[in-house]
Structure formats: C-alpha cells, structure tokens
Amino acid sequence: MKRRKNGMKKLRLSFLFGVLCAFLFALASCGKYTLSRPTRVYIDSDALILHWDEIDGADRYVVSVSGKEEEVNKNEYSLVSLEAGDYELKVKARDKDEKYKESVWSDTVSFTREAESGVRYRLTNNKTAYEAYGIGSASGAIVIPETYRGKPVTKIAEKAFSGENRLTSIEIGENVTELGDRAFFMCSNLTNVTFKGNVSSFGSYVFQSCSKLESIELPEGLTVLPTDAFSYCRRLESVTFPSTLMMVSDNAFKDCSALKSVEFPSATLIIGSQAFQNCTALENVNLGGVLSVGTYAFSGDVALQNVNFSKVQTIGNYAFNGCTALTEAEIPDTASSVGEGVFYDCTALETAKIGKNVTAIGAFAFYNTKLWNDATDLVYADRWCVGYKSESALDELRIAAPTSSTTRKYAVWNADTVGIAEQTFMIRTRNASGGYDVSGDPTILVVQIPERMRYIGKNAFRSAVKLVQVQIGTGVEKIGDYAFAGCAALQSLQMPVNGASLKAIGNFAFMGSAKLSTITNNLPDSLEEIGTQAFVGTAIWPKKDTNGIVYSPDKKWALGVSGTVKEANILEGTVGVAKYAFYKSESITAASFPESLQYVNYGAFYQCKALTTVSFADCRDFRSLGAYAFYQCAALESATLPGKLKTLESSTFSGCPSLSALNVGSMKNTLPTTLESIGDYAFSNCTSLTALTMPDSLRSIGAYAFNSSGIVNLVLGKNVDTIGDRAFRNNANLTNVDFGDSLTSVGSRAFYNCTALQKVIFPDTMLSVGDYAFYGCTAVDEITLNEGLLSIGRYSFFGCSGVMVLTFPSTLESIGDHAFRACSALQSIIIPSSVETIGKHVFFACREATIFAEAESAPEGFDVMWNSSYRPVVWGCSLSWDKTYVVSVTKNEKTVSYATEKNPVGSPIRDGYSFSGWTSVQGGTTAEYAPAEIVSVPDGTTLYAVWGDPDEKGRTYVQSDVSMEWTSEEAKEAFLGQMKMTEEQFLAYLRLAQFRISFGYDGTVKAAYIVSEETAYYKIENGVLTFYATAEDMANGNRITDENSLFTGTFTISEDMNTLTIVDADEENGVSITMVFH
Known part of the structure; x- marks a missing residue:
C-alpha cells in the first residue's frame, strides 16, 4: 500500500533538505555547478513540438536546428514554422544569471519536415489517423496525401471544402475511405476529381452544385451514392460507376442537365426517387442489374430515347414522366408491377410490351402518350387495358358483341386481355386550380369480365354510379382494393359456375355498394383471402348475425363482427376468416376453429387484448395463418397450432408477452413438423415463451422473429439454413444455441446483446456472419468457426470478453470493421493467408492478444487501422494442415511487428496442448526460447513450436x-x-x-x-x-x-x-x- 505516515514523511523531507543544502554549499565552494544534460528528447509528431525533460536550475534552453541555434525559456520548441526538409535537432540547458555552467548538448534527434499544402488536418480515431477538415491556405490543385505527419489520412470531414471556389482539382489519397456530408458542396471551380484508393463511403450532398465538374470516375469499394451526391452539377457529362455500386440514392444526379448516358454495373440494385430527374441531355439508359426504379427517377428527361429495362422488378410512380422523346418501352418478365403515371406525358410513346409476370399497373401509367391519344374507347398497352376514353360514354363492357341489335353503346374487350390497370374507368377532369379531379364513370351499366383476364386493378370501377351488373370470368385471380366500392346501383355480382381462379378480394372491394345483397354462384372454393371490410356497407353486411359474427351469404367466410363477441367459436363449414375480421374486439376471451377452416387472414385478431386462448386443434386441412393474425394480444397465454402449417407469417404472435404455451395437439412447446419458415417478428417480445422445439422441416427464421423473447435453450432444426437480422436480439436469458447441421448465414444483429449466451459453435455449412451478429454477448467464452466460412461482418463479435483463443478457417476471405473489438481475454489469434480483407479496429482493446499470421506481411486489403491497438504480430507463420495452430516461423527483420518490452509476443495456443516455447531444431521437444524472445532470435533462424502435454493451464x-x-x-x-x-x-x-x-x-x-x-x-x-x-x-x-x-x-x-x-x-x-x- 503506497500510504504516507505524515510525521515520518516530514522527518524524511527535513533530512533530505538538509543534505541537499550542505551539498550545494560544498559545490559553491568548489566552483560553478554544470547543469545536467537534457534527456528524453522527443518529437510530438501530431503537434510538431520538440520536448525534453525539465532541468533543475535551468531557466533557458538552446535548441540547435541543423546548426542554427535559438534560445527558448520552456522545455519545448515548435517545429511548425520549419520548411520542408531534413533536420538534426539537439538541446542544451543554461540559466540567464549564469550561476551554473550550461550543460553539454543532448542526444541528436533526426526530423523530417514534410511538405504541406496548407490544407487543415486534425486527429481522429483515437489519435491514430487524420482527417482533412478545411482548405486552410491551399488553393488550386490540391492533393490529399496518403499520410500526414506519419499517420494515415482516412477521411475528408463534413463541409471540409464546402463553398471553396479556390479549389480547382482534388486528388484523394489511397488511405481515404470516407467523404463527409457536403465535403465539396458548391465548389464552383472544381473541374477534376481523382481517387487514388477505394473510398467506400460518400456523405450526402458531397459534390452538389459543383457547376464546372464535367466527368468523374467513382472509386471501387463505393456501394451507395447518397442523397444529392451530384445534384445540380450542370456541366457533368459522364459518370463511370464502380463495379461495387449497389444503390443510387434520391436526387443523386438531379438536374445534371449535361449528362448524356448512364450504364449501371450488375451490382446496382436500386435507383432512388428523382435520382436522374431533369437530366435533359440524357439519351440512353441501361439499367443492368437494377431491380427497383424509384418515383420520378428519370422524370423530365426530354432527350431520353432508349431504356434497357433489363432485370427490373418494380418501377415507381412517374418514373419516366415527361420523357417526350421515348417511343417504345419493353417491361421485362422480371417485373411485377408498373407504378402510377410511369409514362405519363411521354407524348411520343406508341408501343409498349408488358412482361408476363406483371400483376398491377398504376393509374394513368400511359396517360397522354401516343398510344393513349390514338385510341377510340379502350386504351391498351400490350395485353393490359390501361385507360378509357370517357367521351365514348359506353353503356356496356362486353366479352363479345351482342347477337341482336341494341341501342346501348358498348366496347368488346380484346380476347387476350390480362388485366385492368388501377382507376382505368374513373374519370379525370381538370379543376379550377389547374390540377385534376377523379370521379366515377357516369354511364357504364354492365361489366362482363372475359375468361382470360386475371387482374382487376385497384379502384378500377370505383363509384361507377350506374353500374348494375358485374360478371366475373373464370380466369380472374384478384379483385383489387376498392375495385367496385361505392357503386350505388350494383345489385348483381355473378361468380363463375365452375373452374374459378379467384384467390383474393381486396380491401373494401365492394364497400358502400348498398344494394348488393346476393352473390350468384357463391364465393368460389379457390378463394384464399378476403380483404378488410370488403363487403361493409352492402346488404350482405347485416346489423347482427350469428353470435355477433358476420358471415358471407354462403357462411364460408367470417367477415367481421357486429355487436359484442365474447367467444369467437367459428361455425363448422367456414373456410376462412377475413382480414381484420375481429380487429380490436376487446371483449373476445377465446377463439376456436372448426375442422373445415383453411385460412385466417392478415390481422384477423389484431389487438384482441382480452383474448387468452386460441385453438386450431380441430383443423384438419389448415393452409395459411396470416401475418399479424394475433398481433399484440397481450393476454394471450396459450395457442394450439394446426398440425399442417407450413409458414408462420410476419408478426403472427408479435407483442404477446403472456404467451407461454405453444402447442401442437398434445405436444407441448413445439412447432408443427410441417413448418418450413418463421416470418419476421413472428414471436417478437414474447417474453414468457421460454422453451420451443424447432422441427427438422424448418428452413428459415426471419428478421426479429424472436426479438426480446424469453427463450433459454435454442435447438435449431437440422435443416435451418438462414437466421434473419435481429432474429434473437436482446434475448437476455438465451444461454445455449445448437445451430443445427445446415445453417449458412446468421443475419445482422441476430444475437445482439444476448448476454447469457456462452458458446458459438458453427456447423460446417456456415458461409457468412452478419454485422453485429453476436455484439455484446459478454458471456461467450468459445467461438468455433467452421471450414467453409467466407466472411465475418462488422462488429460481429464485439465485446465477447470471455474468448481467449481465435482461429480462423482456411476458407475465410474477409473480416469486417470492429469484428472482435473489446474481446479483452483474447490471447492468441491465428490468421490464415486466405484472409484478404480486414477492416479497421478489428482487434481494438484486445489487450492481451498476440496475432500469428500466415502471410509474410499485411495484404493490401487490410485496412491501415486493422491492428489499431498495436498488438504484437508474428508474420510468415507456417500453420498446421487445418490452420488451427502454429508449426514454425522463419525469423527475418519483418517477422515481428509492434512487440515491445511492455507489449511482448505471447504464446500461440493449440487446443489440448500446452506451449513450452520455441526451438530451432525441427522435431525438437526442448524449448530454447520463450515466446517474447522471438524478437532477439537471429534473422534466418527457423523456429519450431514445442507443444507439451495438455493440462489444466491456459484456462x-x-x-x-x-x-x-x-x-x-x-x-x-x-x-x-x-x-x-x-x-x-x-x-x-x-x-x-x-x-x-x-x-x-x-x-x-x-x-x-x-x-x-x-x-x-x-x-x-x-x-x-x-x-x-x-x-x-x-x-x-x-x-x-x-x-x-x-x-x-x-x-x-x-x-x-x-x-x-x-x-x-x-x-x-x-x-x-x-x-x-x-
């Protein structure tokens, strides 16, 4: 204990003071005392200041800078004003009153002053790197170097050069990985940008309004072009995208009016809203591998002539609105939908081909195109009816012309019609403010849907006030939301007699059609889904029905409630429960279902807060339990699931904190043996659910599926191959996980903050570990990574503070930023040569670790800050055949990095053996060198690891x-x-x-x-x-x-x-x- 006893301390100080005085008196009688020589002379390379220890008796110091002397009154000297060059620095001490002789010179310190451009830099990343944060005194062509004052320059900070018109060109060094928001915003004289390395991150508005920039080649490694990255760069003519680019964000090139052509790499999947809006010179677009095109993405591109839609799946609203030079459009088979107004005002568009897998086309998608303007009554784009010339004032839409004369005006559908676009038979009229109003058709009386038509779009016939009769063809699969809502005169809805294909009736599909009282031929057996209140406001929806439950006329579907329901005992013969049928019915305490039931649709019992028990035990042919079916049923304690269920949809039981029993028949806490997938959020926040058996049929577990649940021991079925993002996040009680035999990927944050989890042992099938997957799992003391694993994500094992040994498989290729940060017990890390990429701060705060690497030196793919805690590294290790332990290493001047007396090389570790030391004799069993002595072994010596008998040490x-x-x-x-x-x-x-x-x-x-x-x-x-x-x-x-x-x-x-x-x-x-x- 370093404690002082005050009395003793005073005596000792008095004695020392007396001795010192006597000694000084003796010196004075013998001549002047020579000041001590300055020691510990060193340079603070960050502040550019020369320091040395203060000398007793000195009040002045002389600094020699390559022979030129300067006197200072402090024990430091600024080197900032020195010009670029090499210097020799030394110091001596003196006193102004000349009571003492000046000291001799200190040791000489060599210093190189690097040339500086005037750009301002500051330290970042715990003082391990620099970022450029201002233009300073620089101007014209500026180079951001790889290093500054001996440390890497890794970032250009937010607004670093914003609004600086002195900047004409910029070369960005290869260590820079990030450009901050608005880094070069409104650099009005910037004409050239060169990237020497792989910048992986751009901030928003990074080059916005650089009005003289004409071309740019974006760096490899960049995955996302952020919002407004190059918007309003009105001289920008060409852009070369990197092969790594995955997303072009909103407004990225908006109003780049000189841009002529863009071609996206196969990696690019998403183009954001207005990304290329008003690029008025743009003539050609090749979408490559793009899957999604955002709203207004190419709107106003008046020169656009050719678009290769390639593999696109969805096209957002008004994406090509006002592209007046576009003459044709071919939507590929990969597409599933075409948004509202996509080709609105494309006045030259005369032909369109619609892919066979498109199931919906938005309202007015082809309005004011040539194909629209050339039509006489019905407007077609390929096999889709996309518009209706209301001035034709039709009475009937027929399958075929009538066999006898009629005074009614009619149109006959094309024989191969596939679908009706949204709002097709609603009337669009300009209002007084210059906008448009939409209203129902005032003339149509009868609609016959042809046999080959499959889709009736949303609002297709909404508010058709004279419509009396609708005949649905056998081919119709879906009737869209509000398709026949508000048809006040509608009395007859005729379903096909045989062979019906109808699977879904949309939300509010017939809402408010007050005279509709019967459905001829009943609802077909093919029906799987009825939307929210699809028949509310019709004569089908009574004020009261059986026990307060509203059924369809044929009693096949439970549609909703009318009054108070305490027990939802669904009638025998019922096949389905419609969407939101019992939405927020707070009086329901129990629900049971008959043998006949096959479908419970989306949100059927959403927030039934008093519901305590649910039983599907009697259901023999149950097929689908919809998403959110029992969402936030806070009192639900037990559920008996149907035995043949294949999918649990998203949020089925999410927010059921009382759910503790999940059964199948007599089997407790288990899932059906037929179950193949568990959807997102399915059991999220089910905090009372502590045990659950996963069947071998299960293949995937969705995002957030068991987020914040109470599971203690988890055994995945042997066929589970994917675990979604945050699937088991914040499961504080989760102690053990058996990952099964087939798992290939663990999603981002899948086991985030599972603080009781003890071991992570992957099966041989694992390929990738997601970002933050096991972040904060502080009780984990063992990580076993399988052969076959390819990648480990960012922060994936952050804070697993009990792990001592880490061995990477020979197949591993990449390790993300901070992956093993704060794994503070780590002692031995083995990195095989297969690892080509390591991110920054991967082993930060691993204070006891020594790294043994198979590579001779750090590969190019290792981030400059990969070993930011400067743990000792032994390079060029020969590893065992399975890459699990060190066999030998041949010493040279580059073999050991970052080893110091206080930070020595530690022992390698081999499972089941103790490390005795190193020997120079191949096959030797007696150690000649301790682990730390490897640094002093002569170069050229091959050292062999000596592995002793296993024991209980090393634990x-x-x-x-x-x-x-x-x-x-x-x-x-x-x-x-x-x-x-x-x-x-x-x-x-x-x-x-x-x-x-x-x-x-x-x-x-x-x-x-x-x-x-x-x-x-x-x-x-x-x-x-x-x-x-x-x-x-x-x-x-x-x-x-x-x-x-x-x-x-x-x-x-x-x-x-x-x-x-x-x-x-x-x-x-x-x-x-x-x-x-x-």
Whole structure:
C-alpha cells in the first residue's frame, strides 16, 4: 500500500533538505555547478513540438536546428514554422544569471519536415489517423496525401471544402475511405476529381452544385451514392460507376442537365426517387442489374430515347414522366408491377410490351402518350387495358358483341386481355386550380369480365354510379382494393359456375355498394383471402348475425363482427376468416376453429387484448395463418397450432408477452413438423415463451422473429439454413444455441446483446456472419468457426470478453470493421493467408492478444487501422494442415511487428496442448526460447513450436467469492479511508466487479481483468495488479504513480489453480485479498 505516515514523511523531507543544502554549499565552494544534460528528447509528431525533460536550475534552453541555434525559456520548441526538409535537432540547458555552467548538448534527434499544402488536418480515431477538415491556405490543385505527419489520412470531414471556389482539382489519397456530408458542396471551380484508393463511403450532398465538374470516375469499394451526391452539377457529362455500386440514392444526379448516358454495373440494385430527374441531355439508359426504379427517377428527361429495362422488378410512380422523346418501352418478365403515371406525358410513346409476370399497373401509367391519344374507347398497352376514353360514354363492357341489335353503346374487350390497370374507368377532369379531379364513370351499366383476364386493378370501377351488373370470368385471380366500392346501383355480382381462379378480394372491394345483397354462384372454393371490410356497407353486411359474427351469404367466410363477441367459436363449414375480421374486439376471451377452416387472414385478431386462448386443434386441412393474425394480444397465454402449417407469417404472435404455451395437439412447446419458415417478428417480445422445439422441416427464421423473447435453450432444426437480422436480439436469458447441421448465414444483429449466451459453435455449412451478429454477448467464452466460412461482418463479435483463443478457417476471405473489438481475454489469434480483407479496429482493446499470421506481411486489403491497438504480430507463420495452430516461423527483420518490452509476443495456443516455447531444431521437444524472445532470435533462424502435454493451464476462471485479511487495524483504517468505503462496501465492490483471471500455459498469470471494463480502475503489468485512485485517472489515461495509485500487489496462485491471493506490496502495513475462482 503506497500510504504516507505524515510525521515520518516530514522527518524524511527535513533530512533530505538538509543534505541537499550542505551539498550545494560544498559545490559553491568548489566552483560553478554544470547543469545536467537534457534527456528524453522527443518529437510530438501530431503537434510538431520538440520536448525534453525539465532541468533543475535551468531557466533557458538552446535548441540547435541543423546548426542554427535559438534560445527558448520552456522545455519545448515548435517545429511548425520549419520548411520542408531534413533536420538534426539537439538541446542544451543554461540559466540567464549564469550561476551554473550550461550543460553539454543532448542526444541528436533526426526530423523530417514534410511538405504541406496548407490544407487543415486534425486527429481522429483515437489519435491514430487524420482527417482533412478545411482548405486552410491551399488553393488550386490540391492533393490529399496518403499520410500526414506519419499517420494515415482516412477521411475528408463534413463541409471540409464546402463553398471553396479556390479549389480547382482534388486528388484523394489511397488511405481515404470516407467523404463527409457536403465535403465539396458548391465548389464552383472544381473541374477534376481523382481517387487514388477505394473510398467506400460518400456523405450526402458531397459534390452538389459543383457547376464546372464535367466527368468523374467513382472509386471501387463505393456501394451507395447518397442523397444529392451530384445534384445540380450542370456541366457533368459522364459518370463511370464502380463495379461495387449497389444503390443510387434520391436526387443523386438531379438536374445534371449535361449528362448524356448512364450504364449501371450488375451490382446496382436500386435507383432512388428523382435520382436522374431533369437530366435533359440524357439519351440512353441501361439499367443492368437494377431491380427497383424509384418515383420520378428519370422524370423530365426530354432527350431520353432508349431504356434497357433489363432485370427490373418494380418501377415507381412517374418514373419516366415527361420523357417526350421515348417511343417504345419493353417491361421485362422480371417485373411485377408498373407504378402510377410511369409514362405519363411521354407524348411520343406508341408501343409498349408488358412482361408476363406483371400483376398491377398504376393509374394513368400511359396517360397522354401516343398510344393513349390514338385510341377510340379502350386504351391498351400490350395485353393490359390501361385507360378509357370517357367521351365514348359506353353503356356496356362486353366479352363479345351482342347477337341482336341494341341501342346501348358498348366496347368488346380484346380476347387476350390480362388485366385492368388501377382507376382505368374513373374519370379525370381538370379543376379550377389547374390540377385534376377523379370521379366515377357516369354511364357504364354492365361489366362482363372475359375468361382470360386475371387482374382487376385497384379502384378500377370505383363509384361507377350506374353500374348494375358485374360478371366475373373464370380466369380472374384478384379483385383489387376498392375495385367496385361505392357503386350505388350494383345489385348483381355473378361468380363463375365452375373452374374459378379467384384467390383474393381486396380491401373494401365492394364497400358502400348498398344494394348488393346476393352473390350468384357463391364465393368460389379457390378463394384464399378476403380483404378488410370488403363487403361493409352492402346488404350482405347485416346489423347482427350469428353470435355477433358476420358471415358471407354462403357462411364460408367470417367477415367481421357486429355487436359484442365474447367467444369467437367459428361455425363448422367456414373456410376462412377475413382480414381484420375481429380487429380490436376487446371483449373476445377465446377463439376456436372448426375442422373445415383453411385460412385466417392478415390481422384477423389484431389487438384482441382480452383474448387468452386460441385453438386450431380441430383443423384438419389448415393452409395459411396470416401475418399479424394475433398481433399484440397481450393476454394471450396459450395457442394450439394446426398440425399442417407450413409458414408462420410476419408478426403472427408479435407483442404477446403472456404467451407461454405453444402447442401442437398434445405436444407441448413445439412447432408443427410441417413448418418450413418463421416470418419476421413472428414471436417478437414474447417474453414468457421460454422453451420451443424447432422441427427438422424448418428452413428459415426471419428478421426479429424472436426479438426480446424469453427463450433459454435454442435447438435449431437440422435443416435451418438462414437466421434473419435481429432474429434473437436482446434475448437476455438465451444461454445455449445448437445451430443445427445446415445453417449458412446468421443475419445482422441476430444475437445482439444476448448476454447469457456462452458458446458459438458453427456447423460446417456456415458461409457468412452478419454485422453485429453476436455484439455484446459478454458471456461467450468459445467461438468455433467452421471450414467453409467466407466472411465475418462488422462488429460481429464485439465485446465477447470471455474468448481467449481465435482461429480462423482456411476458407475465410474477409473480416469486417470492429469484428472482435473489446474481446479483452483474447490471447492468441491465428490468421490464415486466405484472409484478404480486414477492416479497421478489428482487434481494438484486445489487450492481451498476440496475432500469428500466415502471410509474410499485411495484404493490401487490410485496412491501415486493422491492428489499431498495436498488438504484437508474428508474420510468415507456417500453420498446421487445418490452420488451427502454429508449426514454425522463419525469423527475418519483418517477422515481428509492434512487440515491445511492455507489449511482448505471447504464446500461440493449440487446443489440448500446452506451449513450452520455441526451438530451432525441427522435431525438437526442448524449448530454447520463450515466446517474447522471438524478437532477439537471429534473422534466418527457423523456429519450431514445442507443444507439451495438455493440462489444466491456459484456462479462464471467473471470480466466485472474495475475502480480505488485514495486517493491522491501522492498515485497515488507512486503506478504507483512502477508498472512502466501509469494509462491507469494498467487498461488495470487489464482488460486483467480477474479476476474471487467465493463466498461460506456463502457469503464470497472463491476464486479470474486470468484466465491466468501462468502470474498472486498475492496471495489470508483469504480474502486478494496481488499482487507480480515481475514476478520473482511469478516464484520462494517467500513468499510475506513487501519488495516484491506491493499491499495488503481487499475485500468488494456489496449487489447484483456483485461488488467487493478491498481497499488498507494503508488507509492513497492508492487506491481502483472496479471490476464489471457478
């Protein structure tokens, strides 16, 4: 204990002062005293300041800069004003009153002053790198270098050059990975941008309004072009996209009026809203691998002549609105939908081909095109009816011409008509403000849908006030939302007699058609889904029905409720429950379903807060349980699922915190043996669900599926191959996971913050680990990565503080940023040569780790900050055939990196063996060198690892109890006085701190640390544990000195290696602390 006894301290100080005075008097009588030579001369390369230790008696210092001397009055000298070049620096001490002789010169320090452009830089990333943050005095052509003052330049900061018209060109060094928001915003004279490396991140508005920029080649590694990246760059003529680009965000090239052509790489999947709006010179677009085109993406591109839609799946509203030069459009078979107004005002468009898999076309998608304007009554785009000339005032839409004369005006559908676009038979009229109003058709009386038509779009006949009769053809698969809503005169709805294909009736499809009372031929057996209140406001929807439940006229579907329902006992013969049928029916306490039931649609029992039990036990041919079916049924305690269920849709039981029993027949806490997938959020926040058996039929688990649930032990079925993002996030009780036999990927944050999880052992099938997958799993003490694994995502194992050994498989190719950061118990890391890419800060705060790499040096794909904690690295290791342990290494000048006396090379680790040391004899069994001595071995020497018999050393033990024994009562009072704690409080602190101690294979202590490292005020070095006096000392990184250390002690380990005793260094007056570990 470094404690002072005040009286003794004063005596010692008085004695020393007397001795010193006598000594100085003696010197004075013998001549002038020579000042000490300045020592510890060094350069702060960040601040460019020369420092040295202060000399007693000196009040002046002479600094020699390559022979030119300058006197200063402090023990530092600024080097900022030096011009670029090489310098020799040294210092001597003097005093202005010349009482002492000046000292001799210090050791000489060499210094190279790099040329600087005037650009302003500042430290970032814990002072390990620089970012450029301002133009400073620079102008014209500016180069951002790879390094600045010996450290990499990794970023150009937000608004660094924003609005700087002095900038004419910029070359960005290869270490720069990020450009901040508005970094070059409105650089009005910028004409050229060159990327020397792989910048992976651009900020929003990064080059917006660079009005003289004419061309740019974007860097490889860039995956997303952010919002407004190049908007209003009105001279920009050409852009070369990198092969890595996945997304072009909203407004990225908006109003780039000189841009002539764009071709996207196969990796690009998404083009955002207005991304190329008003690019008035753009003539050709090749969408490549793009799947989604956003709203207004190419709107107003008046020169656009050719678009290769390639593999597109969805086209957003008004995406090509006003492209007046476009004459044809071919929507591919990959597309599923075409948005509203997509080709609106494309006045030259005369032909269109619609892919066979398109199921919906938005309202007025082809309005005011040539094909629209040339039509006489019905407007067709390929096999889709996309418009109606209301001036034709039709009475009937017929399958065929009438066989007898009629006074009614009619049109006959094309024989191969596939679908009707949204709002096709609604009338569009210009209003007084210049906009448009949409109203129902005033003339149509009869609609016959042809046999080959499959889709009736949303609002297709909405508010057709004279429509009396609708005949649905056998080919119709879907009637869209509001398709016949508000048809006040509609009396007859005729379904096909045989062979019906109808699967879905949309939300509010017939709502408000008050006279509709019968459905001829009943609802077909093919029907799987009826939308929300599809028949509300019709004569079919009575004020009351059986037990308050509203059924379709044929009793096949439960449509909703009318009145109070306490028990939803669905009638035998019912095949389906419609969407939101029992929405927020707060009186329902139980629900049971008949043998005949096949479908429960989306949100059927949404927020039935009093519902406690649900049973599908009697259902024999159940097919579909819709998403959100029992969402937020807060009182639901048990559910018996149907035995033949194949899919649990998203959020089926999400927000059911009381759900504790999930059964199939008599089998408890299990899922159906037919189940193949569990959807997103299916059991999210089911905190009472602690046990659940996954069947072997299960293949995928969706995002958030068990987020914040109560599962303790998880055994995945042997065929599960994917776990979605955040699937088991925040499962605080999850202790063990068996990942099965088929798993290939674990999604982002899948097991985030599962603080009780102990081991991660992957099957041989694993290919990728998502970002943050096991972040904060602080109890994990073993990670086994399989052969076949290809990639590990960012932050994937951050904070797994119990893991000691990490061996990467020979198939691994990439490790993301921060992947193993704060894995503070890590001692040995083996990296095979297959690893080509490692991100930044991967092993940051792994304070005890030594890295053994198969590569001779860091590959180009290793980020400059990959080893930002500067852990020792041994390069060029020969590994075992399975890459799990080190066999040998041939020493050369580059073999060891970052090893120091205080940060020595540690032992490699091999499962089941102890490491004895290194030998120069192949096959030798006697160690010649300790691990740390590898640095002093002569170059050219091949060292072979000596592996001894396995033993119980090399394990990590967790504290289970702690006690203290004082050497005296005075010691106790002094110690606790400094701690400002009672003895009970200090014991409670030690127990709460939860020490862990790790023993090396030689039986010595390798690491002792506190699990809660952010609040642990201690330091361990060379087997000595020291507590900091204050939290501030720890936070500020103060060196532990006699003045600010509170306790210093050495370790003693019992023979059974389960008891650690820390003995106070103050043997005369101290304390011993005994900790028991397991």
